Amino acid sequence: MAYFNEIFxxxxxxxxxxxxxxKEFFKPVVTVQYPHETITMxxxxxxxxELTRDLDTGGNxxxxxxxxxxxxxxxxxxxxxxxxxxxxxxxxxxxxxDFTKCxxxxxxxxxxxxxxxxxxKDYNLAGPSREAYVxxxxxxxxxxx
Amino acid sequence: MxxxxxxxxxxxxxxxxxxxxxxAYLVWVERKGAAHFQRRxxxxxxxxxxxxxxxxxxxxxxxxxxxxxxxVDPILFKIAxxxxxxxxxxxxxTIPFGEHLAARNIDLGLLMIFAFASVNVLGLLLGAWGSxxxxxxxxxxxxxxxxxxxxxxxxxxxxxxxxxxxxxNLNEIVSQQGGGIWNWNxxxxxxxASPLTPIAFLIFFTTMLAETNxxxxxxxxxxxxLVAGAFTEYSGMGFGVFFMGEYANxxxxxxxxxxxxxxxxxxxxxxxxxxxxxxxxxxxxxxxxVVWIRWTYPRTQFYNLLNLSWKILIPFSLANLIVTAGWLKxx
Ligand code: SF4
Ligand code: SF4
Numbered sequence: 001m002a003y004f005n006e007i008f009x010x011x012x013x014x015x016x017x018x019x020x021x022x023k024e025f026f027k028p029v030v031t032v033q034y035p036h037e038t039i040t041m042x043x044x045x046x047x048x049x050e051l052t053r054d055l056d057t058g059g060n061x062x063x064x065x066x067x068x069x070x071x072x073x074x075x076x077x078x079x080x081x082x083x084x085x086x087x088x089x090x091x092x093x094x095x096x097x098d099f100t101k102c103x104x105x106x107x108x109x110x111x112x113x114x115x116x117x118x119x120x121k122d123y124n125l126a127g128p129s130r131e132a133y134v135x136x137x138x139x140x141x142x143x144x145x
Numbered sequence: 146m147x148x149x150x151x152x153x154x155x156x157x158x159x160x161x162x163x164x165x166x167x168x169a170y171l172v173w174v175e176r177k178g179a180a181h182f183q184r185r186x187x188x189x190x191x192x193x194x195x196x197x198x199x200x201x202x203x204x205x206x207x208x209x210x211x212x213x214x215x216x217v218d219p220i221l222f223k224i225a226x227x228x229x230x231x232x233x234x235x236x237x238x239t240i241p242f243g244e245h246l247a248a249r250n251i252d253l254g255l256l257m258i259f260a261f262a263s264v265n266v267l268g269l270l271l272g273a274w275g276s277x278x279x280x281x282x283x284x285x286x287x288x289x290x291x292x293x294x295x296x297x298x299x300x301x302x303x304x305x306x307x308x309x310x311x312x313x314n315l316n317e318i319v320s321q322q323g324g325g326i327w328n329w330n331x332x333x334x335x336x337x338a339s340p341l342t343p344i345a346f347l348i349f350f351t352t353m354l355a356e357t358n359x360x361x362x363x364x365x366x367x368x369x370x371l372v373a374g375a376f377t378e379y380s381g382m383g384f385g386v387f388f389m390g391e392y393a394n395x396x397x398x399x400x401x402x403x404x405x406x407x408x409x410x411x412x413x414x415x416x417x418x419x420x421x422x423x424x425x426x427x428x429x430x431x432x433x434x435v436v437w438i439r440w441t442y443p444r445t446q447f448y449n450l451l452n453l454s455w456k457i458l459i460p461f462s463l464a465n466l467i468v469t470a471g472w473l474k475x476x
Contacts, residue, residue, distance in 0.1 A: 007457060011347075014442070021182050021441040030184045 040121070047120040048099045049108060051141045060141055061116040064090040068108035068117060074101040077108060092138060099125075099133040156248035160237040167396050168389040169199035171432065178436040209381035217378060218275040225272030226383050229390035232261035232268070236397045241316040243410045243421035255313040258401060259300065262356060265394060266292045269358075269375050272387070276378035284374030287364040287447055291355060294454035295362075299352035301462035302345045305469040306330060306405055309342075319409030323419070329408040340472070341465045346406045348462050353398040355450070358391065360439035362450060369444070399431035400424075407431075 032039055041047070051060045064081030076098045081090035109117055117137075127133060173188065173195065180187025188195025213222060239254035241247040251257055266288060273285030309330070310318050322329050331346050355362040366374040373379075376387055403409055403424060410424040445453075 017441045018437065021437060024184055025178075025181050025437075027184060029181075029186050031186065033186065033189075 038124075041123065045119070045121055045123075046104045046106065047122045048102060048104070048125075048135065049097060049117045049137070050120040050122075051095060051137050052116060052118045053141065053144075058145070060092055060095075060138070061114045062092040062095065063114055063116070064092050065113070067111045067113070071107040071111035073105065073107060074103060076102045095137040097135045097137055099135055100130055153248065156238075160234060160248060164234050164237060164393045164396070165389065168392040169203065171392045171395065172202065172388070173199050174432070175436055175439075178433070179440050182437070182440040203385070206382055206385040211381045211383055212378075214276075214378055216277045218277070221271045221275030222378070223383075225268050225275055226379070226386035226390065228268030228271060229265045230268075230386050230393060232264040233390050233393035233397055236261045237393075239315060240397070240400050241319055241404065241409060242424050244316075244419060246410075246421055247316060250314065250316050252312075252314045254315040255303065255307070255318075255405075258397065259303070262394075262397070263292075263296070265390065268390065272379070273375035276375075278377050280371040280373075281375050281377045284364060284366070284371050284377075288358065288375065291358075291362060291364050291447075291450055291454075294451050295352045295355035295458070298348050298454060298458035298462040299356060301459070301466050302349045302352070303405070305345055305462070305466045306342075308466075308469055308473055315404050315409075319404055319411060322408035323411045325415045326408070326413040329406065329411070331406040341468050342406070344461065345465050346402075348458050348465070349406065350402060351458065352454075353402055354435065354438065355454070357394045357398045357435075359395065359435055361442040361444050363439075363444060364447065364450070395432060395435060396428070399428045399435065402431050403427040 051062065053059075054061045062079070062081075064079060066079050069077045069079045078094060078096040078098075079092070080094035081092050084091045104119075106119070109119065125133075176198070177187040177195070188198040191197045191201050213219060236258045238248045239251045239257055241250070269288050270285045273281035273288075276282075307313060310321055312318060312321075318330075322333075327333070330342055333342060354360075358364065358366070364374070366376065371377070376384055379387060407427045408423075409427075410419050410421055412419050412423050
């Protein structure tokens with residue numbers, strides 16, 4: 001009797017399985033057709049870091065304190081600045097991120113008092129060479145203007 | 146040239162074109178089907194709805210180098226794909242697509258198809274053996290034991306069916322199922338067929354899947370355990386021909402199921418005309434089901450496959466044979 005029972009339940013479960021897949025067959029497609037369409041990343045998505053814009057001046061908010069450079073465990077960040085006539089504090093001249101070593105840990109973002117850096121939402125990161133991943137974030141900020 | 150010769154030539158060209166076209170587009174159907182069962186789109190870039198994809202695949206396969214690795218048996222290795230494809234194409238000869246649309250109306254058509262169906266397993270075995278590759282040999286051993294196990298219930302159910310139809314002529318079998326859906330062998334409500342035919346149909350369909358090496362019985366390829374099984378060492382068109390043979394076998398299996406159980410070219414309702422369209426609709430419905438099954442069930446363990454055949458399918462088909470014989474004797 002157990003033999004027939006097994007056959008019966010087995011056969012039934014096979015048909016149940018077929019029923020499930022055929023229902024999925026007629027449901028709409030869920031995949032994103034990537035190069036043709038993209039989705040906007042969620043608010044907490046962590047891309048590589050970028051400089052944030054100072055809405056008053058239109059420039060960056062960096063005070064060249066160098067905290068991010070010190071905080072980075074992988075030494076990805078290079079910050080350089082200079083004194084300028086008539087400007088209080090230092091002016092940022094170089095902000096280079098070596099993304100090849102970045103682990104997206106966020107230490108830099110956390111250590112920045114004036115919130116001058118933040119994660120970008122950029123994930124289209126294909127490039128022909130290693131050097132393509134050393135980003136000049138200052139230039140990037142200007143290009144985005 | 147006499148008419149008979151022209152007719153045969155036309156059928157030869159037609160059959161080869163039909164087989165090749167089906168092999169190519171079944172790959173497309175499979176990929177599209179797989180995609181939609183998983184709620185993807187599938188091929189869509191090459192041509193509208195990806196319809197030119199098989200062409201692109203074909204060109205790719207043909208331009209690839211035909212590698213013959215060191216240590217293989219050069220003759221077996223080369224003839225194996227052909228040994229898989231030729232029997233499948235030969236079987237098309239006697240398939241009645243329509244009332245008068247068969248290359249040859251052979252009285253022993255069913256027997257001929259089964260004879261050729263056993264040869265194509267040999268093609269797989271030779272190819273795998275000739276490859277001198279351990280994965281291929283394991284796959285071949287599995288395929289052979291699987292085919293032996295599943296050929297028995299397949300033939301037993303077919304014998305039961307032949308007892309009811311008392312002919313092996315495929316066209317004749319189809320003719321007997323005329324006059325509406327209730328006359329098809331699947332659900333025949335007359336005294337001349339046993340009430341077990343729906344079960345016979347299930348057994349036949351299962352064994353057909355196993356004979357054509359389709360999932361969940363795809364021991365020949367078993368890509369997750371055996372690289373590519375019997376096809377491991379094949380590249381380029383050698384692999385392409387194997388693939389065509391596999392798909393041609395699926396078409397034969399589906400056509401045979403249509404003929405034996407679903408009334409072939411007979412229309413489902415008496416007032417609709419019989420035509421080749423019905424045959425194609427039924428055949429492709431079965432092929433769709435085959436794809437559907439592939440993307441529903443995972444491949445089972447090999448022991449379970451053999452258990453399914455020896456412990457369930459064979460006893461049931463034997464019972465079906467005996468019941469049918471008794472039924473025919475009594476009524
Ligand atoms: S996220 Fe981490 S690793 Fe990347 S630059 Fe910032 S501190 Fe360095
Ligand atoms: S980005 Fe922030 S932490 Fe880094 S140097 Fe500028 S102000 Fe300092």
